[in-house]
Amino acid sequence: MKQLFASFLALSLLFSLTYAEDFDYLDKKNNTWLQVYSNSLKAHNLDDEIKILKNEIQRASGKRKAELTQLLKLKTSKRKILDELPQSFYGLLEKIGVAHDAKEVNIIEYLFKNKNNNFNIQNRKLTLLEKEYNDAQEYLNKELNATQSQEKKDTKKEAQLINAIDFFDNAKDLLEHKKEVLKHSKEAYLHELKSYEITQLPRHGINIAVIILIFILFHFLKHFIIKKAKDEDQLFKIKKVLNISFFLVLFLVLIAFNINNIIYAATLIGFIAAAITISMKEYLQSIVAWMHLSFGGSVKIGDRVLLYMNNNPIIGEIIDISPFKMTIYESINNTTSLQLKRAGRVVFVPNNYFVTNYVYNYTHDKMKTIYDLIEFRIPFASDTAKVEEITNEITLEVTERYMEVASKQYGHLKKRYDMRSRDFRPRIHLIPDPIEPCFTLYVWYVTPYHQIMELKSQLSQKIVKRLHKEGIEFYVKK
Template structure:
């Protein structure tokens, strides 16, 4: 068919080149078929004219060549504009999209009939195109009849109209083929729709019915449990268990109903698992973190830890590690005294927090002592060496018993990690202040984690009393 159309088109165009400027009688308002045919003739005529001009320009000289060159550019520009217009009947029929393959019929497709509606739309489009086609034929026949009745015969025009009619009649095969394909696909779709209605639809309705029954059953259970249980904590836990059971049972029912279609069941389970993962992301992360906390052995019950939440320090003893949260008892220490100004609260931290945040453990393994710090401001006029000796003597005497304890605890820690030996003697540093004309006296000392505030108080009093006895001026910023 396409070869035949190409042959007829080529023959017609060769004959009609001389009539390239007289195509008005081939056109009719708002008729795409005639407009496309006219575009095709004009494009071919311009092509031949451009080729002829190119040969003429090569032979021309002087002013004549310049004029011909300008004319060639003008005709080339016209051809570019014309090439943007449709010049093939195929381009018009391609807008009627049918599709080669049918989509799988699902419950949503059965209820909405999307493909059926699409076929109806395409059928209307095809009917409109077909109507335009017969209008074009009618117009060409009318023009040919008028041309043949004239006293002065225009044989070229009659021949061109006859060739146009032959071309259009041969193009009717395109319409017939498109109509046949659309009808075939529509019948195939209706057959698949009836097949789904008689085979798969009853099973889908049964599945939905069972799911609705389970849903109603669980809501009834929740209703009766809410009426009978008054303890809110117990009620909350039972509701949570019921929700988890509902989701698991629902997942099991869906798998059972789709067990015959393994791929569909696996895909469905994948979608459900993805939905559960997205909706319960934090809970799943907490459960994974719970395993990490339980078997990682970096935090255990009784440990004192420090974490930062929104840049605010939280410190306390671990009193419970559950699948979803770690519970802390806020203790009295330097942090709560200086920054928080309160203590004794119960703090709940989601387990997923411990996956991607820093945790400071005061009591890891058998290490139950930490370094604490006391600061004083000492004027430059004071004998720095004397101050250092006095503080060193006081701190050494006060922490001697804790130094031995810390050394023994450190040996246990050293067995687990690659660490150098340490001396837990007090560290005394006098550093010039960058702002004020004085020294900053840093007193680092080791102390049990649960006696930080008590020992700080005792050691501070001893240092202050000794400074007063020795008339050493000091102040605390």
């Protein structure tokens, strides 16, 4: 049995070496056809070897089975490598060709004739393949004559060459057929171009002329109106109206030109709609935001709002909400006093800002009061209990009437949202300062949004005077 296996293994190795040399002459020429034919023969022989090995493995056992399995893996790997190479003349010629659809002919294709260039490239490729095919046939015939003229006949190689020459002769029809298909495809393409020139091109020329005429008319109209207009704001509005009107008219004209071709018209409408959406994205967002603001109830005319534009705070009353912008009148308050140092300006904010940014509403629904804060610094040695008592007494006295108002307003807000009950009494806190050796006295109190500065001034004066009267000093940084 061991001798039988050794003989089989030797024969297999010998067969592999013979196989490697059998078709070596086909790879000597740098020729695509010969390489494809050689790949096909090698793949066929490997398939036969793999089939034999699989049958032997089923009958084998032990060490012999393991060795045969390793040999099978080697052959299978070689076969996979061959699968990555072309193995048929049909696959070689299949890459030559240009897909053509008569419906694709349009003014762009007519002007640049891109497919015609592709046809010329494919024809040059096919000419090169035809030359290589003729060289391959000539080479095989020379090899056959040389083999037959030898004193010691190589019958195996001679039979292989005869089979190869017969195979190449039969493949000649594939090459001729591909030439005919490419020729007829190009003729059909040129015919469609000529047909387009006679039937479609004049109509498209008229369409382009009409579009150019519309553009010229709008240009002269805009120039005439600009010369007549004197107010700069009015001129800006007129320009905007004219630009929008021009695009709308152009849009309608393009639809009218292509109304007979529903699919083309729908595609055109889609492209134009996408272009308008991209170019007027902010305006469209502003219109959507305007609808949300008008019907959503988050803000309305008369509300006081705080927002940040480029990290700069803007606070004031909303005096107008239009489809594209919101107009805010800047008010006098803590923010304008401490940071901006100015107020009374009219600010225009695009509506789309309210879609992607935070907006602080001081007067949402019926809630017209907010918490405000006053800060003082008290030395550690001060009587903090007394400070807290005096501050709470004065703050309660000044803001008591607003506490009841805030409580009623909060009741309306509570009906709309899921909120807990809240007490609007003053909040007094003494917190150690993280830097200086003193307490920071925080006085939180409720105040109407439109009286923030007045009430802060009144309350601050009363607290300071009362604490001084009681002998309590404020901390001063040395």
